Amino acid sequence: MIETTDLCKHFDGTKAVDGVTFSVDKGEIFGFLGPNGAGKTTTINILCTLLTPTSGEARVNGYDVSKNPNEVRKSIGLIFQEPSLDDRLTAEENLDFHGMIYDVPKGIRKERKKELLDMVDLWDRRKDVVKTYSGGMKRRLEIARGLLHHPKILFLDEPTLGLDPQTRSHIWRYINKLREEQGITIFMTTHYMDEAENCDRIAIIDYGKVVALDTPDNLKRFVGGDVITIKTTDDEKAEKEIGEQYNLHVRRDAGGIHLEIENSEEFIPQFISSFSTKINSIHLRRPTLDDVFLKLTGHEIRTEEASVRDRMKAGMRMRGGH
Amino acid sequence: MFWKAVYVICLRDIRRFFREKSQVIGSIARPALWLAIMGTGFNTVFSSSGSDNYAQFLFPGIIGMTVLFTSVFSAVSVIWDRQFGFLREMLVAPVSRTSIAVGKTLSGCFQSLIQGSIIMVLSFIVDVHLSPLIIVQVLAIILLASFALTSMGLLIASRMPSFEGFNLIMNFLVMPMFLMSGAFFPISGLPAWMKSIVTINPLSYGVDALRGVILGFHEHALTTDILFMAGFAIIMTAVAVTAFNKAE
Numbered sequence: 001m002i003e004t005t006d007l008c009k010h011f012d013g014t015k016a017v018d019g020v021t022f023s024v025d026k027g028e029i030f031g032f033l034g035p036n037g038a039g040k041t042t043t044i045n046i047l048c049t050l051l052t053p054t055s056g057e058a059r060v061n062g063y064d065v066s067k068n069p070n071e072v073r074k075s076i077g078l079i080f081q082e083p084s085l086d087d088r089l090t091a092e093e094n095l096d097f098h099g100m101i102y103d104v105p106k107g108i109r110k111e112r113k114k115e116l117l118d119m120v121d122l123w124d125r126r127k128d129v130v131k132t133y134s135g136g137m138k139r140r141l142e143i144a145r146g147l148l149h150h151p152k153i154l155f156l157d158e159p160t161l162g163l164d165p166q167t168r169s170h171i172w173r174y175i176n177k178l179r180e181e182q183g184i185t186i187f188m189t190t191h192y193m194d195e196a197e198n199c200d201r202i203a204i205i206d207y208g209k210v211v212a213l214d215t216p217d218n219l220k221r222f223v224g225g226d227v228i229t230i231k232t233t234d235d236e237k238a239e240k241e242i243g244e245q246y247n248l249h250v251r252r253d254a255g256g257i258h259l260e261i262e263n264s265e266e267f268i269p270q271f272i273s274s275f276s277t278k279i280n281s282i283h284l285r286r287p288t289l290d291d292v293f294l295k296l297t298g299h300e301i302r303t304e305e306a307s308v309r310d311r312m313k314a315g316m317r318m319r320g321g322h
Numbered sequence: 323m324f325w326k327a328v329y330v331i332c333l334r335d336i337r338r339f340f341r342e343k344s345q346v347i348g349s350i351a352r353p354a355l356w357l358a359i360m361g362t363g364f365n366t367v368f369s370s371s372g373s374d375n376y377a378q379f380l381f382p383g384i385i386g387m388t389v390l391f392t393s394v395f396s397a398v399s400v401i402w403d404r405q406f407g408f409l410r411e412m413l414v415a416p417v418s419r420t421s422i423a424v425g426k427t428l429s430g431c432f433q434s435l436i437q438g439s440i441i442m443v444l445s446f447i448v449d450v451h452l453s454p455l456i457i458v459q460v461l462a463i464i465l466l467a468s469f470a471l472t473s474m475g476l477l478i479a480s481r482m483p484s485f486e487g488f489n490l491i492m493n494f495l496v497m498p499m500f501l502m503s504g505a506f507f508p509i510s511g512l513p514a515w516m517k518s519i520v521t522i523n524p525l526s527y528g529v530d531a532l533r534g535v536i537l538g539f540h541e542h543a544l545t546t547d548i549l550f551m552a553g554f555a556i557i558m559t560a561v562a563v564t565a566f567n568k569a570e
């Protein structure tokens with residue numbers, strides 16, 4: 001449904017998107033994960049015909065975004081990262097504008113309006129001017145609006161930023177229902193790791209380049225095992241003992257002793273039965289996408305501006321890793 | 323779908339127009355004040371110099387002025403939409419950019435017609451009598467002038483990424499257009515350099531046509547006025563639509 005080849009967008013000097021190639025299948029939830037300024041929004045803007053690429057090609061629903069923008073627009077729905085409501089209109093008028101301009105028949109429009117406003121818990125406020133809404137309410141209204149015309153492909157640019165967990169789960173339930181009933185394709189960006197794990201596949205993007213693309217599980221497997229944290233009565237002695245008995249990478253800090261290990265299920269029982277120091281607690285953690293990102297790029301996803309050294313390291317890892 | 327999009331875009335602007343109470347009150351109060359104060363104030367100057375009724379002379383000019391400001395403001399509201407993000411909602415919609423541009427132009431025309439009608443209701447202040455035929459003619463001229471001016475505003479808005487340039491157009495385009503249109507004083511006595519500006523100013527033709535229809539008093543033939551404005555409107559619309567289609 002979405003296909004890009006060597007897509008680039010340069011803003012005088014900045015390579016916002018720098019040779020991105022990927023494809024998304026029908027019905028898939030595809031995630032773009034990356035830090036601030038990685039080029040996620042720019043990629044979406046190209047795919048939704050708001051920006052023309054500097055070079056490269058992008059097809060959405062089979063149509064080229066530069067040559068056939070009108071056909072592309074008919075196939076998509078968007079929830080922008082930045083506000084895009086008319087705040088002098090009411091919630092209902094905003095939805096009506098959207099429904100009419102997307103040519104949703106009146107009866108269906110009415111039905112969905114109710115359904116969606118209920119979903120985001122704004123039905124009672126529908127006659128209020130958007131100016132009087134809180135930030136979260138505006139966000140919820142935007143999400144409802146983006147879903148109103150049941151697009152074939154839905155672009156979500158950090159959709160649930162700043163929303164409470166209950167609303168998030170309502171929204172995801174609705175999106176999943178749409179996906180089951182109508183096979184819609186979803187392209188989303190996020191820098192929330194937990195949200196990224198909903199995706200079928202994830203592209204990790206950093207400095208305008210895709211540094212990895214795979215299912216969340218495969219990406220995590222790339223980290224090389226689970227993370228075990230052990231607390232004992234005497235961590236120092238325990239560390240020594242582990243060092244003597246197992247050939248493992250061990251790290252000790254105030255939180256306990258951390259081990260990275262491939263088949264933790266077999267390791268733990270064996271470890272407990274043979275270990276001589278008294279164990280207070282043992283904690284097993286699956287690797288998260290945070291670990292993946294750290295390993296791939298050499299910097300944490302949350303850092304706003306990674307240093308130049310980090311950037312070089314990331315480049316070298318890329319070359320070495322493939 | 324083309325006309326539906328045009329309709330939706332107009333509908334939104336009109337809802338916004340009537341929602342803002344201060345805007346509605348202002349649209350009545352402003353021309354009323356102009357007519358009452360300027361008309362009465364300058365009347366004394368002009369009558370002492372032996373001229374005709376200045377308030378009546380001013381009346382078509384006030385309509386022209388209002389059409390100019392309404393048209394330009396409604397067009398440059400696109401810049402506001404860009405700043406507050408709503409433009410994106412329109413630009414990714416499955417409708418042609420041309421329909422968006424046409425919708426914006428027509429909504430400018432519609433707002434000008436409303437404003438123009440309000441001023442006509444105020445004609446009693448300056449003791450101008452408007453027959454139904456004159457009213458229809460005036461509305462037609464307003465429509466044409468506003469079409470030309472809105473598309474000009476739209477062209478500017480599509481090229482202007484933010485508010486910063488807005489003062490520039492106000493000071494160097496809209497104000498001179500307003501002052502050098504013959505809305506306030508007759509063109510005949512002006513020096514040549516000013517006259518040439520008046521000649522290329524589309525608003526001059528609008529004001530002249532209005533004055534001709536309302537007071538039976540004009541510089542050019544009505545057909546000249548109409549042809550100039552129509553030509554200007556067609557060229558501006560074509561350029562504005564092209565610019566709008568290209569804008570990122």
Ligand SMILES: Nc1ncnc2c1ncn2[C@@H]1O[C@H](COP(=O)(O)OP(=O)(O)OP(=O)(O)O)[C@@H](O)[C@H]1O
Binds near residue numbers: 017035042
């Ligand atoms: N219109 C523009 N003009 C110039 N530079 C731009 C423009 N838009 C984006 N950029 C630059 O392109 C880069 C990528 O920006 P983009 O908005 O795509 O990041 P992002 O991945 O969406 O980040 P975030 O997580 O903060 O939303 C940034 O360095 C940004 O400064």
Ligand SMILES: [Mg+2]
Binds near residue numbers: 040041042157
């Ligand atoms: Mg972004």
